[in-house]
Amino acid sequence: MSKTYLVTGGAGFIGSNFVLYMLENHDDVRIVNVDKLTYAGNLENLADVEDDPRYAFSQTDICDKPAVKALFEKYQPDYVVNFAAESHVDRSIKYPEVFAETNVMGTVTMLNCAKEAWEQADGTYGDHKYLQVSTDEVYGSLSIDEPDTFFREDTPLNPHSPYSASKASADMFVKAYGDTYGFPVNITRCSNNYGPYQFPEKLIPLMINNALHHEKLPVYGDGMNVRDWLYVADHCKAIDMVLTGGKTGEVYNVGGHNEKPNMFIVRSIIAECSKAVDDPAITEALIEHVTDRKGHDRRYGIAPDKIKADLGWYPETAFEDGIVLTIDWYLAHEEWMSHVTSGAYMDYYKRMYEGR
Numbered sequence: 204m205s206k207t208y209l210v211t212g213g214a215g216f217i218g219s220n221f222v223l224y225m226l227e228n229h230d231d232v233r234i235v236n237v238d239k240l241t242y243a244g245n246l247e248n249l250a251d252v253e254d255d256p257r258y259a260f261s262q263t264d265i266c267d268k269p270a271v272k273a274l275f276e277k278y279q280p281d282y283v284v285n286f287a288a289e290s291h292v293d294r295s296i297k298y299p300e301v302f303a304e305t306n307v308m309g310t311v312t313m314l315n316c317a318k319e320a321w322e323q324a325d326g327t328y329g330d331h332k333y334l335q336v337s338t339d340e341v342y343g344s345l346s347i348d349e350p351d352t353f354f355r356e357d358t359p360l361n362p363h364s365p366y367s368a369s370k371a372s373a374d375m376f377v378k379a380y381g382d383t384y385g386f387p388v389n390i391t392r393c394s395n396n397y398g399p400y401q402f403p404e405k406l407i408p409l410m411i412n413n414a415l416h417h418e419k420l421p422v423y424g425d426g427m428n429v430r431d432w433l434y435v436a437d438h439c440k441a442i443d444m445v446l447t448g449g450k451t452g453e454v455y456n457v458g459g460h461n462e463k464p465n466m467f468i469v470r471s472i473i474a475e476c477s478k479a480v481d482d483p484a485i486t487e488a489l490i491e492h493v494t495d496r497k498g499h500d501r502r503y504g505i506a507p508d509k510i511k512a513d514l515g516w517y518p519e520t521a522f523e524d525g526i527v528l529t530i531d532w533y534l535a536h537e538e539w540m541s542h543v544t545s546g547a548y549m550d551y552y553k554r555m556y557e558g559r
């Protein structure tokens with residue numbers, strides 16, 4: 204029987220990839236995309252499916268309880284996948300309250316509305332599931348000198364940035380709903396994603412865009428901070444598998460076992476961009492080391508053993524292939540890039556949050 208997914212943040216990077224992935228891989232789904240359309244949300248990402256009868260969109264803030272409640276009444280979703288968040292660490296350092304509002308209060312509002320909609324007379328919740336899309340950043344930082352240590356699902360939460368603190372707080376509310384009300388939840392904690400539709404404030408699309416325009420490539424500190432990079436389609440598949448196969452109440456770490464220092468990523472982008480457009484001016488001379496991010500975590504590394512063992516998930520896209528696919532996508536979508544880097548998008552924070 205057809206299932207209805209209420210997907211929040213579906214106009215953002217991972218959310219739009221997930222909406223497209225679900226509609227492409229399942230005939231019998233209905234997707235309701237609930238997105239406030241901040242600077243990071245862009246309906247152009249979903250132009251190919253806007254007329255698909257299985258897809259609906261609502262411009263709604265997940266903190267707006269009456270509006271979210273009305274969506275539950277209207278669409279009667281079977282599942283909630285909560286992607287909606289403020290997601291950029293640098294912005295969280297400047298505007299922590301905005302991150303607390305959307306990432307913490309927005310999550311509590313979603314949990315509350317889902318609980319009210321799904322609770323049955325006997326206190327159970329039927330065949331429903333709430334999935335919180337979280338991040339490996341909630342675990343804090345690992346040492347570069349101990350490459351055999353990894354984040355596991357039982358690693359204590361130790362967030363450092365306002366972004367990761369807001370995501371860890373949200374995770375704790377999701378856990379509390381499971382523990383207190385027997386509410387059917389899963390949490391996925393994924394490593395760094397890359398791929399199509401990522402907003403060019405994040406490392407990989409920023410470097411691709413700047414390299415293609417011969418602009419400086421700003422690298423924080425010594426550039427040796429390590430992240431575990433996963434192609435976004437592999438993350439989407441993991442979420443699909445956890446929703447339908449994950450054991451209720453469990454946390455699943457999702458990662459590519461693909462740990463690379465930022466300098467490796469930047470050098471790979473320079474080499475691949477230069478090759479793709481046959482431009483010898485794209486060289487490492489564009490790299491510029493800039494003052495390190497405050498509280499910059501040194502290393503993230505995920506052991507995705509549990510999701511592999513329990514659900515058979517594994518990362519299918521090798522980094523060497525994924526980065527070429529990503530560069531090719533940005534080259535084919537220059538209009539998208541110039542649209543999202545236009546003043547209107549970039550000034551969003553100024554307009555919304557400065558001086559309030």
Ligand SMILES: NC(=O)c1ccc[n+]([C@@H]2O[C@H](COP(=O)([O-])OP(=O)(O)OC[C@H]3O[C@@H](n4cnc5c(N)ncnc54)[C@H](O)[C@@H]3O)[C@@H](O)[C@H]2O)c1
Nearest residue numbers: 212214215216217239240241243244264265287288290396
């Ligand atoms: N990007 C990564 O590498 C990564 C890795 C692990 C986990 N995550 C998590 O995945 C989720 C999606 O990340 P992303 O990179 O796609 O983010 P993104 O910034 O690209 O997209 C976020 C989306 O949420 C929407 N949104 C923001 N505030 C909202 C609100 N109050 N109400 C409704 N919609 C709102 C935005 O309009 C946007 O469409 C986030 O929860 C993030 O913490 C991201």
